[in-house]
Amino acid sequence: MSWMGGWFDPELEDLFHDEPELLETAQRVRAARPAVEPDPRFQNRLRAQLVAEAASGRGARGVRRWWRLGPAHFAWGGTLVGAALITATVLTFVSNHTVDRTVTAFSQLSAQHSVSPNQVITVAFNQPMNEQAVEAGVHIQPAIKVSFSWKNNDLVISPAYHLSANTPYIVTIAQTAIKALSGASAAADINIAFGTAPTPPPGPVAPPSLNPIALGSNGTGGSLLYAPYGSLFSTVGLLPQSATASPSPTVAGAPSTPSANPTSTPEGGSSQAPDVPGGLVEYPSSGTPSSFGSSPSAAAFSPNGGRYLALAIDDGNSGSRIITERSDDGRQRVTLIDSPTPVTALTWASSDRIVYTDGTTINSVDVSKAVALLYTVPAGSGTITALAAGGSYAYIAPSSGTDGSLLDVLRGTEQVLKGAAGDVSFSGDGATVAWIDESVHPARLLTETVGQNAPAVLPMPDSTASPSDVVLDGKGNEAAYISTDSSGIAELVVAQLPSGTPLAIESPSNATQLTLSAGGDQVAFISNSAGGAAIEQATVPGANPNVSGPQIPPGANQTLQRFVQAQVGHGGQPDFVALEALSAAGVNAAAITPPDLSRAYVISTYLVPQGVGASIELIVDPNAGHTTARVALETVMLAAGDTGYVVTSVVPSPLRDESAGPHVVQVSPSTSGGVTTLKVSFDSDLNPSTVAAAISVLTESGSTLPSTAVYNPDTRTATVTIANAPSGTLILNIASTLADFEGQTLASSFSTKVGASS
Amino acid sequence: MTLPRAYEDQLVERAKQDADAFGELYDHYFGQIYRFVFSRLRDQEAAEDVTSEVFFKALRAIGRYKPSGHPFSAWLYQISVNAINDHYRSRKPTSSLDSAIAVADPSRPVDDRVVDSAEAARVWAAIDDLPPQQRAAMTLKLGEDLKLAQIGEILGKSEGAVKLLIHRGMIGVRLRLGIVVAVEEQR
Numbered sequence: 001m002s003w004m005g006g007w008f009d010p011e012l013e014d015l016f017h018d019e020p021e022l023l024e025t026a027q028r029v030r031a032a033r034p035a036v037e038p039d040p041r042f043q044n045r046l047r048a049q050l051v052a053e054a055a056s057g058r059g060a061r062g063v064r065r066w067w068r069l070g071p072a073h074f075a076w077g078g079t080l081v082g083a084a085l086i087t088a089t090v091l092t093f094v095s096n097h098t099v100d101r102t103v104t105a106f107s108q109l110s111a112q113h114s115v116s117p118n119q120v121i122t123v124a125f126n127q128p129m130n131e132q133a134v135e136a137g138v139h140i141q142p143a144i145k146v147s148f149s150w151k152n153n154d155l156v157i158s159p160a161y162h163l164s165a166n167t168p169y170i171v172t173i174a175q176t177a178i179k180a181l182s183g184a185s186a187a188a189d190i191n192i193a194f195g196t197a198p199t200p201p202p203g204p205v206a207p208p209s210l211n212p213i214a215l216g217s218n219g220t221g222g223s224l225l226y227a228p229y230g231s232l233f234s235t236v237g238l239l240p241q242s243a244t245a246s247p248s249p250t251v252a253g254a255p256s257t258p259s260a261n262p263t264s265t266p267e268g269g270s271s272q273a274p275d276v277p278g279g280l281v282e283y284p285s286s287g288t289p290s291s292f293g294s295s296p297s298a299a300a301f302s303p304n305g306g307r308y309l310a311l312a313i314d315d316g317n318s319g320s321r322i323i324t325e326r327s328d329d330g331r332q333r334v335t336l337i338d339s340p341t342p343v344t345a346l347t348w349a350s351s352d353r354i355v356y357t358d359g360t361t362i363n364s365v366d367v368s369k370a371v372a373l374l375y376t377v378p379a380g381s382g383t384i385t386a387l388a389a390g391g392s393y394a395y396i397a398p399s400s401g402t403d404g405s406l407l408d409v410l411r412g413t414e415q416v417l418k419g420a421a422g423d424v425s426f427s428g429d430g431a432t433v434a435w436i437d438e439s440v441h442p443a444r445l446l447t448e449t450v451g452q453n454a455p456a457v458l459p460m461p462d463s464t465a466s467p468s469d470v471v472l473d474g475k476g477n478e479a480a481y482i483s484t485d486s487s488g489i490a491e492l493v494v495a496q497l498p499s500g501t502p503l504a505i506e507s508p509s510n511a512t513q514l515t516l517s518a519g520g521d522q523v524a525f526i527s528n529s530a531g532g533a534a535i536e537q538a539t540v541p542g543a544n545p546n547v548s549g550p551q552i553p554p555g556a557n558q559t560l561q562r563f564v565q566a567q568v569g570h571g572g573q574p575d576f577v578a579l580e581a582l583s584a585a586g587v588n589a590a591a592i593t594p595p596d597l598s599r600a601y602v603i604s605t606y607l608v609p610q611g612v613g614a615s616i617e618l619i620v621d622p623n624a625g626h627t628t629a630r631v632a633l634e635t636v637m638l639a640a641g642d643t644g645y646v647v648t649s650v651v652p653s654p655l656r657d658e659s660a661g662p663h664v665v666q667v668s669p670s671t672s673g674g675v676t677t678l679k680v681s682f683d684s685d686l687n688p689s690t691v692a693a694a695i696s697v698l699t700e701s702g703s704t705l706p707s708t709a710v711y712n713p714d715t716r717t718a719t720v721t722i723a724n725a726p727s728g729t730l731i732l733n734i735a736s737t738l739a740d741f742e743g744q745t746l747a748s749s750f751s752t753k754v755g756a757s758s
Numbered sequence: 759m760t761l762p763r764a765y766e767d768q769l770v771e772r773a774k775q776d777a778d779a780f781g782e783l784y785d786h787y788f789g790q791i792y793r794f795v796f797s798r799l800r801d802q803e804a805a806e807d808v809t810s811e812v813f814f815k816a817l818r819a820i821g822r823y824k825p826s827g828h829p830f831s832a833w834l835y836q837i838s839v840n841a842i843n844d845h846y847r848s849r850k851p852t853s854s855l856d857s858a859i860a861v862a863d864p865s866r867p868v869d870d871r872v873v874d875s876a877e878a879a880r881v882w883a884a885i886d887d888l889p890p891q892q893r894a895a896m897t898l899k900l901g902e903d904l905k906l907a908q909i910g911e912i913l914g915k916s917e918g919a920v921k922l923l924i925h926r927g928m929i930g931v932r933l934r935l936g937i938v939v940a941v942e943e944q945r
Contacts, residue, residue, distance in 0.1 A: 022929070039802070
C-alpha cells in the first residue's frame with residue numbers, strides 16, 4: 001500500500017503495480033500540486049452574473065455578461081447556510097428609448113454572501129445624478145444612520161457606526177428620487193439586497209502589549225487550563241517550599257518529569273529554597289498557589305461549575321485511572337474506571353458523562369460507571385490527539401505528512417483538515433476548530449465551525465510570518481497563537497475571530513502552551529528561559545471583563561448549533577438526517593421546520609430543570625416571490641441522552657413578514673461580583689431615549705427586578721444591569737415602545753428567557 | 759464533497775428553470791472547476807477567464823443536459839477541458855521544458871528534487887508540456903483525484919485508454935524531469 005501525505009489511490013497502485021518508480025513519481029507529482037485559492041470577489045461576481053442571467057431566462061439563448069431587468073424586479077441568488085440574499089448586480093431602468101435617458105445603477109455589495117459589517121455601500125450610476133434628490137430617496141432596512149458622499153457618479157453610503165453582523169439588508173432608492181441631471185428618471189425603485197457576515201466589530205488598530213505577570217514556576221511538559229471561575233491550573237506546577245511546609249495530603253504522587261527550579265519564584269525573583277513538584281497546581285488570580293493533587297495526563301472541568309474536575313491519573317500499571325474530584329465543600333474523589341492504556345485527553349459530554357481517548361479509541365464513562373466504546377481508529381490511520389468539548393468531535397493527527405482529520409465521533413466520519421499536521425485547538429464550546437495549514441509556505445492559520453467543512457484563513461498582522469501553537473477561547477471569538485517571522489522572531493498574538501484583528505501582541509521568551517480563558521479576557525502561557533519555565537498570565541486588552549455566564553454544557557451548545565444548522569439545511573431543504581440524529585425519539589423536527597430557511601441564529605440560552613432551553617430566530621430571506629424577509633421565533637429544549645444532548649422539543653411560531661422596526665439579535669447574560677448584566681444587541685440604530693423605559697427584567701415567577709439599561713449606539717447594544725439578581729432563569733421583556741432613530745417601533749413586544757448565575 | 763446523486767439530479771433539473779438552483783450548483787462546483795482550470799493554466803487571470811467561460815457555457819447548455827449516470831461534475835470538467843484547449847489554441851503556454859530542466863539541481867538525488875516545494879512549478883510545467891490528452895488525464899487524476907471511469911467520461915475515452923494516457927504521461931513527466939536518465943545511470 002502506498003501512502004504519501006495520507007494519500008492513497010488504489011487505481012494508480014493497480015496501474016503501476018509492476019512499475020513502482022512510476023507510482024513514486026505519481027505520488028510526488030500529486031504532492032507538488034499547486035495550492036489554489038480563488039479570489040472570492042471573482043467567485044461572487046461570476047455567481048451574480050450567472051444567476052442574474054439565469055433569472056432573466058436568457059441563459060440558453062446565449063446572451064451573456066450583461067442583462068436587463070424589468071422595473072422593480074429582483075434577481076435572487078441561491079441561499080446558503082448562514083448566507084445572505086443576493087439581488088441583481090446590475091439594475092437597468094429604461095425610461096424611454098434613447099441611450100441618454102437610461103439610468104443604470106450598480107452595487108458592489110450585490111451577490112455578496114457575507115459582507116463585512118465594516119463595508120460601505122456604493123451605488124454606481126452611469127451618468128451624473130441629482131445628488132440631493134437621490135440621497136433623499138435612500139431608505140435602509142433595518143434602519144441605520146448613514147452619511148452620503150459622492151465620487152463622480154458613485155453614491156457612497158457610509159453607516160454612522162457599522163452594519164450589523166449576520167443581518168439581511170435592503171437598500172431602497174425610491175423611483176421618484178432617481179433623477180439624473182440629464183432629466184432621465186427611473187421606471188421603478190432600486191432595491192439592493194445583501195447580507196452581512198457574522199463578524200464581530202474590529203479591535204484596536206495598534207494592538208497594545210499584554211504586560212504578563214509571573215504566577216509561578218512550571219515543570220516540564222504538562223498543560224495549562226482555566227477553571228470556570230477564573231483560576232489557572234497547571235498539570236505540572238511547581239510550588240515554593242514554603243507552600244509545601246505542611247504538605248497537602250492530596251499530593252498523592254509527584255510527577256516524574258518536572259524539574260525543580262531553584263531560582264524561580266512566582267514573583268520572578270530569587271529564592272534560597274528550590275521549588276518542588278506540586279502536581280496539579282491552582283494559581284488563583286490572587287493568593288498563593290496550592291496543589292490540587294497528583295499530576296494528571298488529562299483534565300477537564302465539569303460544566304456544572306466550581307472545583308469539579310475529571311482527571312486521568314497514572315494508575316501505576318501503565319494505564320490511567322479516570323476520577324472525578326470535587327473540592328467545593330470538602331474533597332470528594334470518585335474513581336470511575338481504570339483504563340488499561342494511558343488516557344491522553346478527556347472532556348465532559350454532559351454533566352454526568354465523560355468522553356476520553358487513549359489515542360486509538362474513544363470511550364465514554366458516566367458517573368454511574370457505565371462505559372461505552374464510541375470509536376476505534378483503523379490501524380495505521382493516525383492518532384487521536386484532541387477531543388472537542390462535549391466529545392462530539394475529535395482530531396486525528398496523521399501518521400505522517402499533513403491533512404489530519406476531524407472525526408465526527410457519533411457518525412464515525414472524517415473530514416480532512418487541510419494541511420493539519422500538529423495539534424489543533426477546539427473552542428471551549430466545541431463549536432470551532434483552529435489549526436495550522438502546513439501544506440503551504442508560509443503556513444497559515446485556518447478556522448472553521450466544526451462539521452461545516454468550510455475553513456477560513458485567519459489574517460495575521462505579518463502575512464509572511466508562520467503561525468503555531470494556536471488556541472481558542474470558550475466560544476471561538478478569540479484565538480491566541482505564536483507568529484514567527486522569517487528572521488525567527490516570535491510574537492504572541494491574541495486576535496479576534498473571524499476578522500483576525502489583533503487585540504494584543506507580546507514578545508515573551510520562548511512561549512509555549514498558550515491558553516485562553518473561557519471569556520477570552522485572560523491569556524496564559526509558559527515562558528521558557530535558561531532560568532526555567534515560568535507560568536505567566538496577562539489580561540487581554542479590549543476583551544470582555546472576567547465574567548461568568550450560565551454554564552450551558554458544551555455538549556448542549558454543540559447539539560444546539562448543529563440542530564440550527566440542520567434546520568437551515570441546504571437549498572431550502574432541512575438536513576433531514578441530521579435533524580433526526582439530533583432529536584429525541586418522537587420529535588419530528590423536520591416536519592415543523594419552516595421551509596426555505598436562509599439563516600437562523602440563537603438569541604439566548606438558559607438552563608431548565610430538564611436540561612437547556614434556547615430561543616432561536618429563523619429567517620427566510622426575500623426571494624422573487626416574496627420580497628420581504630420572513631421570520632419565526634422558535635423555542636428549543638435539549639436534554640442529556642445516552643449519547644449526548646438531544647433536542648426534546650421544538651416549537652416554532654408561524655412565519656411572518658419581518659417588520660420594519662428594530663429587532664433583537666442576541667441576548668448575552670453574564671454575572672460578576674453579584675451584578676448580572678444582559679447585553680441586548682439590536683439590528684437597528686435606536687432612539688436612545690426609548691430604550692430604558694422599554695426594557696424590564698422579571699424573575700421566572702413574574703416579579704419585576706430593579707434594573708437599569710444603557711444604550712451604546714456604537715455597538716447597537718443595550719446593557720441591562722440587575723443588582724443581586726437571583727440565580728436561574730430570568731425573563732427579559734422589551735415593550736413595543738422601543739423605536740429606531742426613524743421612529744419605527746418594535747412590531748410587537750419581545751420576551752425571552754435568559755440564564756443567569758449569581 | 760459529492761452531492762448525493764438523487765439530490766444532484768433533482769438540482770440539475772431545477773437548474774434548467776430556476777436561477778437559485780443553478781446558483782447552488784455553481785456554489786458546489788466552482789472550487790473544483792477553478793482549481794482544475796488553474797492547475798492547467800497556472801495564471802489567475804487566465805483561470806478566471808476560462809472558469810467564467812465554462813460556467814456560462816454550462817448555463818447556456820444545461821437545458822440540453824441529460825443525466826448519464828455520471829456526476830454532473832463530469833460534464834463540467836468536459837466543458838473545462840474543451841475551454842482550456844481553446845485557450846491553449848489561442849495562446850501559447852508560457853512555460854517550457856527547457857526552463858524546467860535548466861534549473862534542476864543535478865547534485866541532489868533526482869527523485870528528492872521533486873519533493874521540494876520550490877520545484878512544484880517545474881513538475882507541473884512538465885505536465886503542461888505533455889500532449890493535450892495526456893495532460894488532461896494527468897491533471898484530472900493527480901490534480902483532482904478523479905476515478906479513471908470519470909476521467910474516461912470527461913475525455914470520451916475508455917478506462918483502458920485513460921490508463922494508457924496516464925501511463926504515458928507519467929513516463930513523459932519523468933523524461934522531462936530527467937528522472938529516467940538518472941535512474942538508468944544509477945542502475
